[in-house]
Amino acid sequence: MDPVTSGILIVVALMVLMAIGTPIAFALGSVSLGALVLNRGMGELTYFGETFYGSLASFSFVAIPMFILMGAAVASSPTGRDLYRSLDLWLGRVPGGLAISNIGACSIFAALSGSSPATSAAIGKLGIPEMRKRGYPDGVAAGCIAAGGTLGILIPPSVTMIVYGISTETSIGRLFIAGAVPGVMLALLFMAWTLIACKLAGGYNAPNPVAEAAAQVKQNVEGNLKALVRVLPFLVVVTGILFALYGGVATPSEAAGAGAFLCLALAIVVYRMWRAKPLKIIMRDALRESVMIMLIIAAAEIFAYALSSMFITQTVAGAIADLEVNRWVLMGIINVFLLVAGFFLPPVAVIVMTAPILLPIILAADFDPYWFAVVLTINLEIGLITPPVGLNLFIIKGIAPDIALRDVLLGSLPYALCMVLGIVLLCFFPGIATWLPDLLMN
Amino acid sequence: MAHTSSHTLLPNRGVIGAYIRMMDVISGATAVLASVALAAGVLAVCHMIFVRYALGQSTTWQTEFTVFTITGAMLLGAPYVLMTGGHVAVTVLPDAIGGWLRKAMLLAASLVGLGFCIALSYGAWLYVLEAWHGGWTTGTVWNPPLWPALLPMAIGASLLSLQYIAEIIRGEANHGSSH
Amino acid sequence: SAETVLRASHQFPGGKGDVRDEMVQLMAKEVEAANVDLKIQVYPGQSLFDAKEQWGALVRGRLDMTALPLDYASGRHPEFSATLMPGLVRNHERAQRLNDSEFMDMIKQVINDAGAKVLADAWLAGGFASSKQCITSPDTVQGQAMRAAGPAFDEMLATAGASIASMPSSEIYTAMQTGVLDGANTSSGSFVSYRIYEQVDCLTAPGENALWFMYEPILISQQSWDRLNEEQQKALTEAGQKAEEYFAGEAAALDQKMIDVFKENGVEVVSMSQEDYEAWLKIAKESSYKTFAENVPNGQALIDAALAVE
Numbered sequence: 022m023d024p025v026t027s028g029i030l031i032v033v034a035l036m037v038l039m040a041i042g043t044p045i046a047f048a049l050g051s052v053s054l055g056a057l058v059l060n061r062g063m064g065e066l067t068y069f070g071e072t073f074y075g076s077l078a079s080f081s082f083v084a085i086p087m088f089i090l091m092g093a094a095v096a097s098s099p100t101g102r103d104l105y106r107s108l109d110l111w112l113g114r115v116p117g118g119l120a121i122s123n124i125g126a127c128s129i130f131a132a133l134s135g136s137s138p139a140t141s142a143a144i145g146k147l148g149i150p151e152m153r154k155r156g157y158p159d160g161v162a163a164g165c166i167a168a169g170g171t172l173g174i175l176i177p178p179s180v181t182m183i184v185y186g187i188s189t190e191t192s193i194g195r196l197f198i199a200g201a202v203p204g205v206m207l208a209l210l211f212m213a214w215t216l217i218a219c220k221l222a223g224g225y226n227a228p229n230p231v232a233e234a235a236a237q238v239k240q241n242v243e244g245n246l247k248a249l250v251r252v253l254p255f256l257v258v259v260t261g262i263l264f265a266l267y268g269g270v271a272t273p274s275e276a277a278g279a280g281a282f283l284c285l286a287l288a289i290v291v292y293r294m295w296r297a298k299p300l301k302i303i304m305r306d307a308l309r310e311s312v313m314i315m316l317i318i319a320a321a322e323i324f325a326y327a328l329s330s331m332f333i334t335q336t337v338a339g340a341i342a343d344l345e346v347n348r349w350v351l352m353g354i355i356n357v358f359l360l361v362a363g364f365f366l367p368p369v370a371v372i373v374m375t376a377p378i379l380l381p382i383i384l385a386a387d388f389d390p391y392w393f394a395v396v397l398t399i400n401l402e403i404g405l406i407t408p409p410v411g412l413n414l415f416i417i418k419g420i421a422p423d424i425a426l427r428d429v430l431l432g433s434l435p436y437a438l439c440m441v442l443g444i445v446l447l448c449f450f451p452g453i454a455t456w457l458p459d460l461l462m463n
Numbered sequence: 464m465a466h467t468s469s470h471t472l473l474p475n476r477g478v479i480g481a482y483i484r485m486m487d488v489i490s491g492a493t494a495v496l497a498s499v500a501l502a503a504g505v506l507a508v509c510h511m512i513f514v515r516y517a518l519g520q521s522t523t524w525q526t527e528f529t530v531f532t533i534t535g536a537m538l539l540g541a542p543y544v545l546m547t548g549g550h551v552a553v554t555v556l557p558d559a560i561g562g563w564l565r566k567a568m569l570l571a572a573s574l575v576g577l578g579f580c581i582a583l584s585y586g587a588w589l590y591v592l593e594a595w596h597g598g599w600t601t602g603t604v605w606n607p608p609l610w611p612a613l614l615p616m617a618i619g620a621s622l623l624s625l626q627y628i629a630e631i632i633r634g635e636a637n638h639g640s641s642h
Numbered sequence: 643s644a645e646t647v648l649r650a651s652h653q654f655p656g657g658k659g660d661v662r663d664e665m666v667q668l669m670a671k672e673v674e675a676a677n678v679d680l681k682i683q684v685y686p687g688q689s690l691f692d693a694k695e696q697w698g699a700l701v702r703g704r705l706d707m708t709a710l711p712l713d714y715a716s717g718r719h720p721e722f723s724a725t726l727m728p729g730l731v732r733n734h735e736r737a738q739r740l741n742d743s744e745f746m747d748m749i750k751q752v753i754n755d756a757g758a759k760v761l762a763d764a765w766l767a768g769g770f771a772s773s774k775q776c777i778t779s780p781d782t783v784q785g786q787a788m789r790a791a792g793p794a795f796d797e798m799l800a801t802a803g804a805s806i807a808s809m810p811s812s813e814i815y816t817a818m819q820t821g822v823l824d825g826a827n828t829s830s831g832s833f834v835s836y837r838i839y840e841q842v843d844c845l846t847a848p849g850e851n852a853l854w855f856m857y858e859p860i861l862i863s864q865q866s867w868d869r870l871n872e873e874q875q876k877a878l879t880e881a882g883q884k885a886e887e888y889f890a891g892e893a894a895a896l897d898q899k900m901i902d903v904f905k906e907n908g909v910e911v912v913s914m915s916q917e918d919y920e921a922w923l924k925i926a927k928e929s930s931y932k933t934f935a936e937n938v939p940n941g942q943a944l945i946d947a948a949l950a951v952e
């Protein structure tokens with residue numbers, strides 16, 4: 022069977038397995054294993070232990086569970102609450118201020134955590150009920166948390182940038198920095214839309230009269246200042262860790278290990294979480310998310326191995342490279358492809374499976390691999406808030422099960438369009454992604 | 464992940480109920496082990512940083528140790544994540560169809576997942592035994608035997624298979640898709 | 643009859659002039675030209691198997707061919723550590739004589755027993771680089787933080803008073819930049835491709851008395867070999883011979899290229915003298931050779947056989 026036919030059959034089998042509800046990791050794994058056994062014989066089953074272990078066991082990959090543990094230490098402690106309160110202190114009275122604080126809190130939290138669902142969960146747990154209490158439309162409340170949370174993988178540190186760096190042999194430190202300015206840009210775009218959405222909805226109908234609100238603000242100021250004091254040490258630690266990483270003082274895994282340890286220690290000291298129960302919650306959350314992600318990565322690696330083994334990757338990449346279309350048409354096609362892949366698959370899986378095909382094409386068309394990493398990440402962020410697989414949507418559903426899925430989706434859609442606008446801006450002004458790394462690293 | 468693990472139709476009597484309860488306990492216990500391994504990996508990295516930067520001495524075992532403990536933690540934690548519905552799945556289509564077809568689709572999905580886990584267990588044990596019999600080491604400066612690093616994968620994959628059977632019996636193998 | 647396709651995997655960049663990639667590509671061309679219904683499909687840059695997984699895949703017949711630093715498989719066959727043993731080779735001329743020695747017969751016996759076969763020999767030279775002090779005699783590494791290249795080198799360096807940090811070769815650059823490492827030892831090719839010249843003040847080039855040599859042969863799985871007909875086997879053997887000759891011509895040029903690049907970047911270039919080499923050999927005999935002899939069944943015999951070569 023020729024590589025293209027095999028490739029199509031594999032993709033169809035994968036879609037069928039995913040459609041009937043097979044967990045993504047197992048669907049990827051069984052399709053790959055099935056293809057390998059059919060193509061190369063039962064021997065592949067015999068070596069499967071070695072193949073699977075080899076796909077996971079590297080010092081670069083272990084950075085991912087450690088960054089997730091760092092995020093969990095912050096997310097499962099009251100840091101999210103405090104961060105939220107500190108921002109509310111400044112922005113609470115601006116029209117739409119609460120929704121803007123939420124996006125701000127998501128951006129700052131994104132700098133503390135490498136993952137998007139964790140960011141949505143940490144800020145959303147408090148933010149969504151609070152916004153609804155103060156009369157914000159359900160769609161805006163859900164949408165701004167779902168979208169704000171996606172910044173978790175763009176603003177450094179980022180789990181997906183680590184995977185991209187490993188798959189493409191690019192510098193993870195440089196990838197991290199490349200995401201910083203685009204991350205801030207997206208946060209500003211989100212805020213701009215939120216203001217417009219609130220105006221369109223006729224402002225937010227705050228249920229509490231102005232006088233009452235003023236009294237409450239006065240009462241809150243002291244508490245909010247204390248909250249700020251509690252959050253600061255975390256920000257200092259994480260900033261230090263990231264600077265060590267950017268400066269090349271530490272490898273991503275060293276930075277992740279030190280970050281996880283320090284944030285865990287801070288959670289214990291600042292919030293007195295030394296008892297077994299809160300520690301158990303931190304470890305449980307970290308384990309659940311990292312196991313989910315790492316199994317998908319391992320399965321996606323085997324999928325990539327199966328495709329390469331059957332010469333499918335090389336054939337497809339060769340065919341695309343021979344297209345000889347305008348490089349921007351090529352970039353457009355790649356974006357549509359990534360967008361569609363992002364609808365169905367979590368970001369890490371898309372990167373592991375497609376980076377080996379896409380990177381040579383990107384380089385041949387003379388695009389910057391770090392700039393492309395940012396474009397790729399924003400595409401995958403859109404996938405986080407679109408059905409059928411939108412990790413952030415699952416989080417919102419968990420926090421506020423009574424908001425109708427339709428409202429969540431409609432509320433998130435404009436933010437997805439903000440991200441498309443972000444990609445367009447990046448295409449016109451590549452400097453948004455490349456300026457900071459050039460400044461800091463060259 | 465959003466999940467509401469509502470173990471409603473738990474058949475709590477007889478051998479089957481006992482099996483499900485036993486698996487839940489074992490998966491919970493290996494999750495504790497996995498947490499300890501994850502923490503040990505983090506501590507080893509911190510130890511390496513301290514020894515290398517503060518003391519300026521040789522660091523030979525920490526990198527490998529971290530890879531082994533954290534990779535092991537991921538596989539030991541997998542049964543617990545299955546039990547609590549953490550492995551992401553898309554159940555939009557079966558949920559939209561409903562009825563017996565939904566049940567059939569989800570059962571087929573679970574059987575595919577179970578098949579994968581059994582294949583992985585088989586491959587993993589084979590690899591452990593080969594490494595054990597061959598006296599394989601990692602061939603690095605530290606050069607420890609390889610099999611203890613592989614054992615968590617074999618145990619984790621086996622328990623994952625057994626937990627999958629428990630989930631199928633529990634009749635709601637569509638965990639983690641509660642959206 | 644249908645064409646037989648052999649899958650060849652290696653870890654080196656493809657199509658960019660890396661000598662090991664060139665060797666495999668040359669064999670692919672030769673075999674094609676021989677017109678014996680045989681094709682070699684090359685998977686460069688770990689696009690099929692990770693570097694360290696290749697040996698296992700090869701001996702089980704999952705992978706047909708590979709260009710492999712043999713020491714990577716020393717976890718399964720401790721004898722292979724002898725192919726990255728300090729001071730055992732010394733220079734390119736001696737490497738040529740070593741290829742036809744009893745020492746290599748013993749190594750190739752282990753390779754054959756495991757289920758693989760050598761098609762082309764290649765010994766790559768390497769050196770030392772430091773940002774602190776030129777590394778020549780053993781006392782020059784005292785107090786330097788060095789990167790671990792393999793157990794045998796580490797033991798010798800540690801015995802001489804260096805401190806060792808283990809990390810992947812891709813991290814050498816960063817580690818030197820930040821002062822985690824003062825010195826490193828690796829192959830001439832890696833020194834250039836990892837741009838180490840930007841971080842160091844002194845390079846110890848291989849010259850006549852090199853400590854660092856690594857055996858990176860082109861191997862074929864015995865199972866794949868047995869599936870070929872006589873004509874195909876003959877074509878492959880001849881292609882291997884051509885690749886080996888090509889490498890012999892390139893080996894010294896690789897070292898010269900490293901020297902040129904480092905000099906262009908203002909790095910001082912030295913090499914070890916006869917006395918330096920003897921002093922290192924004395925330390926190696928007390929440390930890494932001794933450990934090797936103790937831990938590997940025929941370890942002492944292997945070392946004796948290698949040192950016996952003129």
Ligand code: NA
Binds near residue numbers: 135
């Ligand atoms: Na982040």
Ligand code: NA
Binds near residue numbers: 366403412
């Ligand atoms: Na999606």
